[in-house]
Amino acid sequence: MSFTGKMISISNRLTKKFRAKFYKDYPTSEFENKHIEHLVSLVNREELLHRLPKNAIVAEIGVHEGEFAEKILAITQPTKLILMDNWMLKSYPGLFEKVGKKFAKEIGTEKIQIIRELSFTGIQMTTDAYFDWVYLDTEHSYNVTRRELELLRSKMKPGGIIAGHDYLIGNWNGGMRYGVIESVREFCLKYNWELLFLTHELKIPPSFAIREIGYSK
Numbered sequence: 001m002s003f004t005g006k007m008i009s010i011s012n013r014l015t016k017k018f019r020a021k022f023y024k025d026y027p028t029s030e031f032e033n034k035h036i037e038h039l040v041s042l043v044n045r046e047e048l049l050h051r052l053p054k055n056a057i058v059a060e061i062g063v064h065e066g067e068f069a070e071k072i073l074a075i076t077q078p079t080k081l082i083l084m085d086n087w088m089l090k091s092y093p094g095l096f097e098k099v100g101k102k103f104a105k106e107i108g109t110e111k112i113q114i115i116r117e118l119s120f121t122g123i124q125m126t127t128d129a130y131f132d133w134v135y136l137d138t139e140h141s142y143n144v145t146r147r148e149l150e151l152l153r154s155k156m157k158p159g160g161i162i163a164g165h166d167y168l169i170g171n172w173n174g175g176m177r178y179g180v181i182e183s184v185r186e187f188c189l190k191y192n193w194e195l196l197f198l199t200h201e202l203k204i205p206p207s208f209a210i211r212e213i214g215y216s217k
């Protein structure tokens, strides 16, 4: 084996060992039929927005520069849209101000409310049983997503829908392992929720939507 080949082989072995150790606590329980029997595949998350309730009370958690928030506004016409993000990414300075400018009109009429907090704090600041649906798109790790889902549960109206981004194993280019699939699955099994929608983009990560079992579409 060449020197490069040897280096790659060592690197692969170390990576495998590290991964096995790091991810040993991820849940591995499988869905039952009831968790996916109403699942509908959609081509993309814009189509998902067309299927989510209109004139609703909504939150996007993880907003960045507000690109998807613009689509939420245009397609679903929410009566209230909470935009929650801590806007502290060093690589993107000025985003908070940019979002403020972009939605100045809607912030003025209180259709949009900005909560500049980390998700754990921000979610707890909202009213119980308040949201018709939310879209979760923060940092995608297992531990963070798991806690966000736990906190969101009491904030949803009965039959409310929790949707979110990055329903995939990880980010290949960034070398990051996500935990959205595992935390969503664990949440559904624990609280008797079902997958309603999964999207199928290739250029961006897929989105999911879940709801407690027993509510019709």
Ligand SMILES: C[S@@+](CC[C@H](N)C(=O)[O-])C[C@H]1O[C@@H](n2cnc3c(N)ncnc32)[C@H](O)[C@@H]1O
Pocket (backbone or CB within 6 Å): 060, 061, 062, 063, 064, 065, 066, 067, 068, 069, 084, 085, 086, 087, 088, 089, 117, 118, 119, 120, 137, 138, 139, 144
């Ligand atoms: C992928 S971007 C959101 C993109 C946006 N949803 C869209 O599709 O246009 C992720 C955002 O989540 C925010 N974020 C990351 N971790 C967070 C946390 N724990 N609490 C609040 N915001 C967070 C980052 O500041 C960033 O703006």
